Amino acid sequence: MFPKNAWYVACSLAEITDKPLGRTICGERLVFFRGPERQVAALEDWCPHRGAPLSLGRVIDGKLVCGYHGLEMGCDGKTIAMPGQRVRGFAPIRSIPVAEYAGFVWVWPGDPALATREQLPVLPWADNPDWAYGGGLYHIQANYQLMIDNLMDLTHETYVHSTSIGQKEIDQTPCTTRTEGDHVYTSRFMNGIEPPPFWKMALKMNDLPTDQLVDRWQVCHFAPPSHVFIEVGVALLGHGGKDAPADKKAATTVVDFITPETETTMWYFWGMARRFKPRDEGLTAQIREGQGRIFAEDQEMLELQQRNLSTYPGRKLLALNIDAGGVAARRVIDRMLAAEAAAAQAAQPAAA
């Protein structure tokens, strides 16, 4: 179950090349391509002629040309032309609202009438030269909510990422969770601790000493339907932690766009946005590599957790204090699903 009236990341802009891109989002096979004005469009990946996947076709002058029999499809899902055929009577296929924003193509799988750009998440680093962004994409065989759980409870770092960002103080420091409307925040502040290896590297990148105690923070922010932003950092001890001046800290934002593919698989767009040395592309590559290695450590755990949950579907789980962020995020998603179900119900003709 996933909310449909919401923006999900479909792909990075770099994935949209001269060729169409086929990708399943929220259970639907879609095809992405650039139209006549170079704007991105998304359609059902289904040629209305014989059901061939349009993603095997070509893009010619902004038209999506089916690779089987040459049917030409417009961005609106209407057939423009087909060799030797009148196409006026062809039933259109569904055109799905898309937006280009912050280096990604966003897609709105639900009611197109409800899609507005204003509902895109606010990303300070979008089109902002003071920031740099780097990241990657993993395909994971687990329900997308398991990843939200994972990211809203960072105590797992101690165990899953013990050699990079994990440390025992995470476990020992309680976190606090608050909900504001549809947004959930879970925070943890660890003061006067030894920085773990990843953060030593980050201190060095910021030209800061690595042999001193630091104040470390983690502020996880769930934004519907399934984005998680995590402000993380370390500051030299006693300079104000998260609020320390820029020259006393190494701070960054972990960015997670989690897009359901099916009920048991997801597209996981992970990345990092930073406000230091934004033009240093070597640094961006170095961070991406390190982050990619760390985030790959979650994959096996989530996939085998999913296998367990699929095998024993009725079995109860615990919701502990550390799970408060994930549980609150699940409540938000449940509310969105209920609202969509109610709207669908209301749209039905009344029974006599």
Add this chain to the structure above:
Amino acid sequence: MFPKNAWYVACSLAEITDKPLGRTICGERLVFFRGPERQVAALEDWCPHRGAPLSLGRVIDGKLVCGYHGLEMGCDGKTIAMPGQRVRGFAPIRSIPVAEYAGFVWVWPGDPALATREQLPVLPWADNPDWAYGGGLYHIQANYQLMIDNLMDLTHETYVHSTSIGQKEIDQTPCTTRTEGDHVYTSRFMNGIEPPPFWKMALKMNDLPTDQLVDRWQVCHFAPPSHVFIEVGVALLGHGGKDAPADKKAATTVVDFITPETETTMWYFWGMARRFKPRDEGLTAQIREGQGRIFAEDQEMLELQQRNLSTYPGRKLLALNIDAGGVAARRVIDRMLAAEAAAAQAAQPAAA
């Protein structure tokens, strides 16, 4: 759904060696081997003793010996012997009618009483030294009718085979379709055109110039249950096209035996029969290689089309003018299925 009372190609004669061959045809696991007179036999691939696959066994003196416990099976499906056992009471397994013809083993999955050699398709190149034949076998993850559709509408050549046999004139030239009994013919004649790369090669093989305009033809012939023969060729412009004298044209017959394996997979025996230079085996190999490369281009399209159709089973397709051949062939198959269902119904004892 596939007609059962019909001849399908099971394998090439070359595939029947000293060892038995296991192959699923029309949803049934069969085993093929050579009996005591070297004639081919087909049985259920099921040892009546413990259900072991007979195809893992050996052929000794024309008996199929089970590789598990040595049960000896005859071509008629009766157990001949088994070490230390009386086998008279063993229930026979099903023996399936087969025929050797035109380099292939043919199999009749339905009622053996209805199988006659006369129902085999007429193939002019069978046992005819004036003809040469070469081909191959592809296993494709798609329903067999998608391949019939594919071959009865060659406009796809423009898109799927754009670098070899495709050219825009195919699209621009309407085709005509006619049905004669259970046979369907779709024809297209393109006059005064430039030959595409494959046909330039064929002209050269026939010692004809490649820099002249030609008349090109395509006559697709569907024969039940699922064979498609396509007369194709080019003749030097103005010599009568398909009817031009042999020294003015390059002409050949594309041969497609399409055998259902399951509802969503098929055995695709493709080949080419030609009446020029029939003894030139190097030429046969060269043509096979080129054809194999071209025909492999259809596989991904059909498999992903099948995946789309399986995902959205109720969804409507269009039947356009170019689809007339495929649609007519589907009607023939539907009639055969209806006739088989009616016969099965009639064979049931009447309810009191």
Add this chain to the structure above:
Amino acid sequence: MFPKNAWYVACSLAEITDKPLGRTICGERLVFFRGPERQVAALEDWCPHRGAPLSLGRVIDGKLVCGYHGLEMGCDGKTIAMPGQRVRGFAPIRSIPVAEYAGFVWVWPGDPALATREQLPVLPWADNPDWAYGGGLYHIQANYQLMIDNLMDLTHETYVHSTSIGQKEIDQTPCTTRTEGDHVYTSRFMNGIEPPPFWKMALKMNDLPTDQLVDRWQVCHFAPPSHVFIEVGVALLGHGGKDAPADKKAATTVVDFITPETETTMWYFWGMARRFKPRDEGLTAQIREGQGRIFAEDQEMLELQQRNLSTYPGRKLLALNIDAGGVAARRVIDRMLAAEAAAAQAAQPAAA
């Protein structure tokens, strides 16, 4: 269907290392590890917190620590601790009775109250320096009863293992089967025959001549729920066969522990116990290699037999004289299943 109130081999002792071992036994995902006294324990492979597989975790001081959030699990299935949490209210997970015996971990998937060490099979080579044991593990995609059938009817050696232990005299010599309680014995004695290659090798290992006729025996012993022990050997002709003095024979015991994984897959622990040159580890390795090669020959047959049986589930099989051992073993298993079903029925509260 497999009896649950019985000891099955779960793994060799060598498989239990510092890391926990996840393995599915009788349809249940289990995790094996060594507790605080180094004793082996088995639990459900399910962390009560979020359903993560405990087998991805670590063993620290005999506690199984979940690799996701650090929950510490005891051998009894009770949560000992979890960072920052009170765990007293956590529902325990199931602890499964285990025993260490004869180089293996044994597991009792059914009612723990019924498990006693006395029900372990009697293995003369367990902790006995006069014996040597070597073996291996195969994972096979077939129901475990197909392997029992296989081992209780050695006529298949003639066909499946024709180059090593097979010979035509096996087929030609009838076997006799008797049942004693829940144990089944099938015996075959072949006197005055040529030893096949494997037994020539074994004679040589025993410093006996390989160019003489021998008396060969096979005594298959099924012990519930699914163990098969086979006394096999050859003795120089006329010295008493199986009862010949040790210096006139090469004798050994084939050991087969067959553990259901699912209804259509099994863990097959094969091995050989011998009473000659027990301290010769090179010999143990040599025998293991030869046996492993021979026993791998059964795998394809059983897996394709299973595929056939799964495709045609209602289809009848024959129960011949050679199958008497397997059939008797199936009857024992059926009785055990019926007894367990009756006990489960009796445990239900009576309907009013």
